[in-house]
Structure formats: C-alpha cells, structure tokens
Amino acid sequence: MKxxxxxxxxxxxxAEAIRDAQGPVQVQGGGTRPVGDAxxxxxxxxxSGVTLYEPAALTLVVGAGTTLTEVExxxxxxxxxxxxxxxxxxxxxxxxGESTIGGVVAANxxxxxxxxxxxxxxxxxxxRFVDGTGAxxxxxxxxxxxxxxxxxxxxxxxxxxxxxxxxELSFKLLPGAPAQATVCVDLPAGAAQVALAAALGxxxxxxGAGWLPGPGAIVRVEGLADSVAYRAGRLRDVLTPYGAVTxxxxxxxxAALWAELRDLTPFVGKPGDLWRFSVAPSQAPELLARLxxxxxxxxxxxxxxxxxxxxxRARAIAAPYKGHATCLRGPGPAFEPQPAPLAxxxxxxxxxxxxxxxxxxxxxx
Amino acid sequence: MPTPSAQILARKPEIVAKLxxxxxxxxxxxxxxxxxxxxxxxxxxxxxxxxxxxxxxxxAEVAAALKVLHAExxxxxxxxxxxxxxxxxxxTEDAVILGLARMNRVLEVDYQNRFIRVExxxxxxxxxxxxxxxxxxxxxxxxxxxxxxxxxxVAMNSGGAHCLKYGVTTNNLLGVTLVTMAGDVxxxxxxxxxxxxxxxLGVICGSEGQLGVVTEATLKILPKPEGARxxxxxxxxxxxxxxCVADIIRAGVLPVAIEFMDRPCIRATEDFAHAGYPDxxxxxxxxxxGSPAEIDEQLGLIRQIAxxxxxxxxxxxxxxxxxxxxxxxxxxAFGAMGQINDYMCLDGTIxxxxxxxxxxxxxxxxxDFGLDVANVFHxxxxxxxxxxxYNANTPGDxxxxxxxxxxxxxxxxxxxxxxxGEHGVGIEKRDLMSVQFEAxxxxxxxxxxxxxxPHWLLNPAKVFPLAASAERRGA
Numbered sequence: 001m002k003x004x005x006x007x008x009x010x011x012x013x014x015a016e017a018i019r020d021a022q023g024p025v026q027v028q029g030g031g032t033r034p035v036g037d038a039x040x041x042x043x044x045x046x047x048s049g050v051t052l053y054e055p056a057a058l059t060l061v062v063g064a065g066t067t068l069t070e071v072e073x074x075x076x077x078x079x080x081x082x083x084x085x086x087x088x089x090x091x092x093x094x095x096x097g098e099s100t101i102g103g104v105v106a107a108n109x110x111x112x113x114x115x116x117x118x119x120x121x122x123x124x125x126x127x128r129f130v131d132g133t134g135a136x137x138x139x140x141x142x143x144x145x146x147x148x149x150x151x152x153x154x155x156x157x158x159x160x161x162x163x164x165x166x167x168e169l170s171f172k173l174l175p176g177a178p179a180q181a182t183v184c185v186d187l188p189a190g191a192a193q194v195a196l197a198a199a200l201g202x203x204x205x206x207x208g209a210g211w212l213p214g215p216g217a218i219v220r221v222e223g224l225a226d227s228v229a230y231r232a233g234r235l236r237d238v239l240t241p242y243g244a245v246t247x248x249x250x251x252x253x254x255a256a257l258w259a260e261l262r263d264l265t266p267f268v269g270k271p272g273d274l275w276r277f278s279v280a281p282s283q284a285p286e287l288l289a290r291l292x293x294x295x296x297x298x299x300x301x302x303x304x305x306x307x308x309x310x311x312x313r314a315r316a317i318a319a320p321y322k323g324h325a326t327c328l329r330g331p332g333p334a335f336e337p338q339p340a341p342l343a344x345x346x347x348x349x350x351x352x353x354x355x356x357x358x359x360x361x362x363x364x365x
Numbered sequence: 366m367p368t369p370s371a372q373i374l375a376r377k378p379e380i381v382a383k384l385x386x387x388x389x390x391x392x393x394x395x396x397x398x399x400x401x402x403x404x405x406x407x408x409x410x411x412x413x414x415x416x417x418x419x420x421x422x423x424x425a426e427v428a429a430a431l432k433v434l435h436a437e438x439x440x441x442x443x444x445x446x447x448x449x450x451x452x453x454x455x456x457t458e459d460a461v462i463l464g465l466a467r468m469n470r471v472l473e474v475d476y477q478n479r480f481i482r483v484e485x486x487x488x489x490x491x492x493x494x495x496x497x498x499x500x501x502x503x504x505x506x507x508x509x510x511x512x513x514x515x516x517x518x519v520a521m522n523s524g525g526a527h528c529l530k531y532g533v534t535t536n537n538l539l540g541v542t543l544v545t546m547a548g549d550v551x552x553x554x555x556x557x558x559x560x561x562x563x564x565x566l567g568v569i570c571g572s573e574g575q576l577g578v579v580t581e582a583t584l585k586i587l588p589k590p591e592g593a594r595x596x597x598x599x600x601x602x603x604x605x606x607x608x609c610v611a612d613i614i615r616a617g618v619l620p621v622a623i624e625f626m627d628r629p630c631i632r633a634t635e636d637f638a639h640a641g642y643p644d645x646x647x648x649x650x651x652x653x654x655g656s657p658a659e660i661d662e663q664l665g666l667i668r669q670i671a672x673x674x675x676x677x678x679x680x681x682x683x684x685x686x687x688x689x690x691x692x693x694x695x696x697x698a699f700g701a702m703g704q705i706n707d708y709m710c711l712d713g714t715i716x717x718x719x720x721x722x723x724x725x726x727x728x729x730x731x732x733d734f735g736l737d738v739a740n741v742f743h744x745x746x747x748x749x750x751x752x753x754x755y756n757a758n759t760p761g762d763x764x765x766x767x768x769x770x771x772x773x774x775x776x777x778x779x780x781x782x783x784x785x786g787e788h789g790v791g792i793e794k795r796d797l798m799s800v801q802f803e804a805x806x807x808x809x810x811x812x813x814x815x816x817x818x819p820h821w822l823l824n825p826a827k828v829f830p831l832a833a834s835a836e837r838r839g840a
Binding site: 034054055056057058059078079108110114115118119121131135136137139141142143144145146147148149150151152153154155157158159163174175176178194197200201202203205222224226229230231278279280281282292300301302303311322323324325335336338339341342343345346348349352353364365 | 476
C-alpha cells in the first residue's frame, strides 16, 4: 500500500489493499470514534450503499462505509429503524466526520434502547469481512434466526477492526413507533438507579431508562398511541414513590431527551477525560459516589458516562466492581485489560485472523 | 462418523481408572449396560456407545475430568439433556460423554439487576419456574423446554416461538463459566452488559460444545407482561397467508409470535387434537402481549390487515380456554405427525418474502420424492420446520427422506436463507455446510476452534464437513 491515506470503494479493492499492505494499517470509517492508539497507514472504508432492503422481512444489507445518516434515512422512509439506537460521538470527541455503519459495528455502539432491543451485536445478523491475509469471509446471512456454524458476526462487532475489516453488514430491524412518552423523576444521579430498576422490573415494556442533568431519571415507553398513554400512566404510579414525576408526552420533546443521552450532548465542548463504565446497575450508586465528576446514566444505571478531571485514575476507582471501563478520551489504555486467560484467547484469535498483526495494532490489545 | 482410535479403545480401562481417581466414585460410568442410555440424542436414527460417561456435580469436577481426558488425548462429547435434533451430543466409540444433568441448581437470582445464574444442566423451563412466582420469566422457549438443558441451549443458541420479540439464547445470555478442554475454568461476561474486550461470549454461544464446556450461565430475565392473547386466521392459499405476515410486520405491530401451519399439518393435528381448526389451506396463529386494552388495540390493527386478505376465518380468543384451544393444535403438531408416521424435522430459515415460493417448491419436491411434507413454523422470523413423513421400517425410506431433506435445505440456502435456524448443525447437517459456506468461510470458523481447543478433542466430528476438518482432527 502507498504511504498516507487510501480509500477503498469495493470489497475487492479492500481485499487487495490488505493483501498488499507492507505494514500496519489504521482502519477508518468516518473517523468519529478515535478510541485507543493506532498506528500505520490510514485505510478508509468507503464501501457504501444499500445492497438489499426488505421492509416486510425487517432486513437490511448495507455496505460498511455507508453513513449512519443514510441508513437511518432509508429506514425512516419505511417507518423502520435500527433497534439499537446508536449514538454519534463526533461532537463530544471533536470530530467532524460522518459516522459510518461499519464504525458503529466495529465499536458495538448501542444507545438507550439496548435495555429493550439488545445491543448492536444483537441486531447484526450477517457480516462480510476481509481478514488480515486479504481473504474475504462471510458469516451469518440475512435471516434473523441462523445457527449455521459459529457466530463470527458477534466476534466482529466490538473488535474495532482488529480481526478483520468489515465490507458488508446485515441487520435485523424494528418497526418505528408512532408514539412515545418519557416519564421524568426529579432525582440526583446517585439516587436514580433504584427508580430505574423499578421501572425496568415492571411489565410496561420500557425502551429506555437513564439519567440526564436537568430532567433527572428518565424512563421511555414507545408504541401505539393508546398503549403508550396507558403505560406512561402506570409508570407514573410506579415511580411516584421515588420523587416528583412529570410525563413528557410530546413525541419530539421526548425524542430530544434520548438523543441528548445517546449522543452525550451535555458533555460536548467540555474539557476532561471521558470514560464509559459498564457495570451491574445496582453498583452504579456506589461507583458514582467514588467517581465524582459529571455523569450521565443509561441502561438502567448499568452504563455510566463520566467526564472526569484530566488524569483521573478511573479504572483503579472502578476496579472493585464487576464490569469494564473504556477511556474515550484521556490517558490509556483505552480498553479494559483482560484477565490473563481471556487475553491469551484474544491474542490467539488475533494471531489467526491477522497473522501479520497489521490490522489496527495497539488499538485494543 | 470417523473411525474410532484403536489405541484409545485399547486403553479404556486405564482411562476409566484415571477418571475414577480424579472424581467421586459414582461420577464415572463405564458398564455398557449403563452407558447405553447415552448412545444417542433426539436424532435417534444414529446411535453409538461411548467409551464412558462422566456425570460431575461441580465445575471443579468438570475441570478435573477434562484435565485427565486432555492429558490422555481422549475426545469429549458434552451433553445437556440429550434433546438435540441434530445429533449435537451423539457420541463416538472413542469419546467420553460429559453429562451435566447433575448440575441443575439455581445459584443466584437478582431482580435489581435482572438476571438469574444457574448451573447449566438445569432445564430451560425450570429456569422460568424458579422466578415466575415473582412475576419474571426467561424468554427463550424452545419447544423441548420441559426437558432441554441451558447448557444445550447455549451450545446450539436455541430459539423458540417467541423470538420475534425476545430474541434467541445469545440475546439473553450475559455470562458463562466455561471449562476449556485443558481444564481451565474461565469466567466470561457477567451481570453487566457487553464485553470489555472481544465478544468471546458471542462466539461461544452457538459453538455446539466445541469451544469449551459451559457449566454455569448468567441469564437475562424479564418481568412477565400483563397478559397475552392469540388470534387464529385461516386462509385459502399459502401465498395469501404469507402476504398477511408481511403486512402485519410492515404495519409496525410486533407480535410476540406468528406461527404458520399448512393444510397437511392442519388436517393431521385436527385428527389428533381436535382443536377445532378450520379446514383451510393455511392458518396463522398471531399472539400479542400487554394489558387487555393494549391487546385490543394491537388485535384491532391485525384484524384490519387480515381483512384485506379475505381470510376464511378470524377467531379471537375471548378467554383463557379459547386461547388454549387456539394453541392446542400448534403445540400438538409434532405429536400428531408422530401418530401418522416417523418424521424428520427440518429447521432451515428463509427470508420471509420467499415464503410462498419456498412452500410451492417444497410441494414439488415432496411429489418428486413421493414423501409427504407438512409445514409448521415460526413465520415471523422465517424459521421453517418442514416435517418429512416416512416409514423407518420400509427399506430405503430413511435414505429417501434424508435426500429430500437435503434438497429442501439447499432450497432454503438458494433463496438467501440458511441450513438451520435453531437446532444446530451437529452431525445431521455437517456435510451440507459447503452448500452455504465457501472454504475460507469455514476456515475462519475452524480457526476459532484452533484457539480454544488446539487438539480438536471437544465434540470434534460435528459442525464442519469431515473432509474440511480432517487435517485438524488428525484423521
């Protein structure tokens, strides 16, 4: 590969570029998620466009370099959406590129609806990728129930381009909801988790449970209009014991709250280290107390976003708790060091999928 | 199956003695009269006596057994409840069965964090059984759920009737305790979401017991919905029923289940279970959840959509008894088929849009092969279950049935689907894998096994075509 930056438009070009690579390659989609350290020539995946969209089968097949905006626009035209509601990190990380769907999968980015509809990796039903030798591999397919062979699609999701470079992705979709409402409880972050757990433990099919500065604890329901009104009312009863409750029934106003949480809007333009913790939700209050700083909560408290003073040794603070921490901005390492036996398995997988060690070396491990 | 290792067979007494030394005395079985119970799973056309059977009670005992077998170079076939329809736990003569039936305890229930941790030999239904009194359930519900074990569910990534809304096992699995072939005990995932590194849990689930032995599982649990209600919709053509499914999904209603039965299946179940189904070409059972008013709202929409397709019947359940009758025929379908004849149950998945075409071509194939095929399946997600009827006592019938089955599965792949939606590959579909995958696709999967089980001792002659895995298995 030539020095500098290279953009590929087809899977064949991608395979050739990797086969011919003489050294490390930094794989990039829209460049909006610069997490971890990577070295080498920039390889931009520009394989773009919808290969297949069958609304009646809730199925989308799309080039990995297609922008998230294009994917969402195509789906919205049919009243459908990606179940996992991925956020955009460009603004908070000071990047002006356009997030691509391949980047979303590489980082396994899942937003508030993860508590109801699963993670990005749960909606990913098929993948085509080029491994570190330049071989094209397909796994999964375009049907939502498929146990034929090992599930490498899961392995690719969240592998940050370190096992292979994705060229095409298939997703299971969800119908959009004509109505939504958000129940807000006036609570500090440290007191939110028990209220969110009560909501998530109710039968009212909650599709988001988080905390934002301002509205406080927020709980979302989506669906048909009468059903949303009914469930929002019942959740008001469930949540009243925890604090002063208000209900936002306006679709746009409710959606705006979740976009703020999803895209980390309250942190945009603010200095500090940016951390993400995935923990058992009930551990959130104690961890929050120890972290300090500014926070946002998602996934019922199981996902903590924290903006901390520069140089905070956040991983050490979180060490007593089950889960993992990722540093999006700040002193490395970006990814949670794995226990030795798991690290050995990961190293073994990388060695076999990328024997030359050229794909995003140093980014993850 | 591959030829068993004469050297291992000759060393049986020594291997059994070493297992006995490492485990409690009642944990090792080698008397052929007792090991016979393990000669097959639910794919009972194929049988083979294992070398021995190990039934540990703890993760430590599993690790101890695997250390011995690893050191001795003995193959291991993990087994949950032995309900695999794909031969996933079918033994070979030179392999030891590692059965988890004695590991069935609930270890932890946590409603704050919405999980249950169980030993993996516990049956699927008894997971929900442990929490339903408190208003919770575990969502994946394979039809064998009364008997099948969580370990097998994890190995095969089992589904069920309600995955359209709730997903399959992999979408409801938070963590596992995995014992590697070398006897190392690994904790992967836990009561928090997503992986800190690579998603190892995602590739372990569905790896058919070839990467390690799952001894404990942390499972996501959900609060039970306020209620559920089915409707039955009859049509005079399969195509029209297929279009109705597509329209329901497009309309933005997401039922928890959409089940489909064709005329041969309707007739057989009606004769057997007398559920009062209409005599029609195709029927759908659509179930929605929520409060009574929410159910009314969703069913009102479904009724409008169905009306556009001129159904011969639209039956709403007014009470629990009527709901039970609507489900009765569907739930009796396999039993009804078993009354008529022996049958083979296929499991291919197709894009929902190909449903009419695939049903028509299955009909053509059925006539060509001279064997009846009844269709009953999860229509919302395209997971077909064609039942091929044959007579095991008629020479050549099983072979003809298998040949027809292979043609139907090839058809599923041809229209953009896959060989298996929820049963797994096992030995049954192993040699069809090349229909769906190119050599490099299989190579990528086998590399994962190389990492977890370098000597290919765990469930070795499954999943991959024997020719493709021969070198790795040392065959």
